[in-house]
Amino acid sequence: MSKVVVCGALGRMGMVIGGIVSESPDMDLVGGVDVKEGSFYGVPVAAAERMGAFLDDVRPDVIIDFTIAAAAVGNIRAASERGIALVVGTTGFSPDQQEEIRTAVEGHVPAVISSNFSVGVNLFWALIREAARRVPPDYDIEVTEAHHRYKQDAPSGTATTILDILDAERGPHTRVYGREGIAPRGDEIGVHVVRGGDIVGDHTVMFAGNHEVLELSHRAYDRAVFARGAVRAAGWVVGKEPGIYSMNDVLGLQ
Ligand SMILES: NC(=O)C1=CN([C@@H]2O[C@H](COP(=O)(O)OP(=O)(O)OC[C@H]3O[C@@H](n4cnc5c(N)ncnc54)[C@H](O)[C@@H]3O)[C@@H](O)[C@H]2O)C=CC1
Numbered sequence: 028m029s030k031v032v033v034c035g036a037l038g039r040m041g042m043v044i045g046g047i048v049s050e051s052p053d054m055d056l057v058g059g060v061d062v063k064e065g066s067f068y069g070v071p072v073a074a075a076e077r078m079g080a081f082l083d084d085v086r087p088d089v090i091i092d093f094t095i096a097a098a099a100v101g102n103i104r105a106a107s108e109r110g111i112a113l114v115v116g117t118t119g120f121s122p123d124q125q126e127e128i129r130t131a132v133e134g135h136v137p138a139v140i141s142s143n144f145s146v147g148v149n150l151f152w153a154l155i156r157e158a159a160r161r162v163p164p165d166y167d168i169e170v171t172e173a174h175h176r177y178k179q180d181a182p183s184g185t186a187t188t189i190l191d192i193l194d195a196e197r198g199p200h201t202r203v204y205g206r207e208g209i210a211p212r213g214d215e216i217g218v219h220v221v222r223g224g225d226i227v228g229d230h231t232v233m234f235a236g237n238h239e240v241l242e243l244s245h246r247a248y249d250r251a252v253f254a255r256g257a258v259r260a261a262g263w264v265v266g267k268e269p270g271i272y273s274m275n276d277v278l279g280l281q
């Protein structure tokens with residue numbers, strides 16, 4: 028039975044994750060952490076400022092973090108200092124923050140870190156990699172993502188992962204974020220961000236050649252797809268060797 032703490036407990040993702048953990052027969056939801064204290068699913072939510080004391084009190088096996096980048100870095104450090112395994116879904120990390128996370132995790136604790144925990148998006152990334160290898164080099168690439176009006180970071184973590192996959196397979200390209208005015212196309216990848224309403228998360232990669240367009244898309248209809256993946260990762264990561272793992276490791280995908 029793994030003891031679980033959810034950071035960002037009272038947020039959109041935290042609430043869905045807490046519900047799934049509380050109903051999991053092999054998991055024990057021992058609490059949450061958020062900016063203000065409260066409760067969820069019958070367990071306490073500690074205020075972020077007393078997170079260290081709370082962790083020392085409830086002693087979780089794993090922390091699931093869906094907060095904001097600046098907060099997540101501190102939460103990861105707090106978990107690492109206590110030998111607690113991690114699942115991190117927070118997005119929007121700067122290169123410096125990514126380096127801080129790597130230093131805190133490697134050699135200390137096991138952590139599954141992914142910009143998207145849905146099974147569909149992990150397959151989508153594999154399909155994009157395959158397409159990027161096969162599509163002729165002269166085809167133009169445009170990446171579009173759409174999310175709800177409250178999303179803070181842009182482009183999404185999932186879109187950033189897509190851009191990293193495209194760079195890895197086709198060589199680094201300049202990223203042009205939107206276009207305006209006279210904006211002739213160069214050898215670039217266009218990146219387009221839409222924010223509105225309650226869109227859960229849509230991503231499309233377009234490969235445009237002469238007289239034809241190949242598009243790969245993923246659309247999430249419910250946050251449960253991310254939450255179920257994160258809870259699955261939490262069950263998997265406890266007891267693993269220290270290091271950073273991906274959802275491919277959890278799902279057994281290449
Ligand atoms: N990897 C994935 O599959 C997914 C990742 N995300 C990412 O998860 C993050 C959270 O997304 P949402 O739940 O929609 O946001 P949200 O704004 O609804 O929730 C974030 C919560 O974190 C809390 N928080 C802020 N600072 C904190 C701290 N120091 N300690 C503890 N809690 C703190 C906020 O008060 C809030 O309740 C974002 O970075 C988002 O991009 C969201 C969905 C799926």
Ligand SMILES: O=C(O)C1=N[C@H](C(=O)O)C[C@H](O)C1
Pocket residue numbers: 118142143174178182183184185186227228229
């Ligand atoms: O903030 C969100 O909502 C989401 N964030 C993740 C991202 O930035 O890619 C994953 C998902 O698309 C929903």
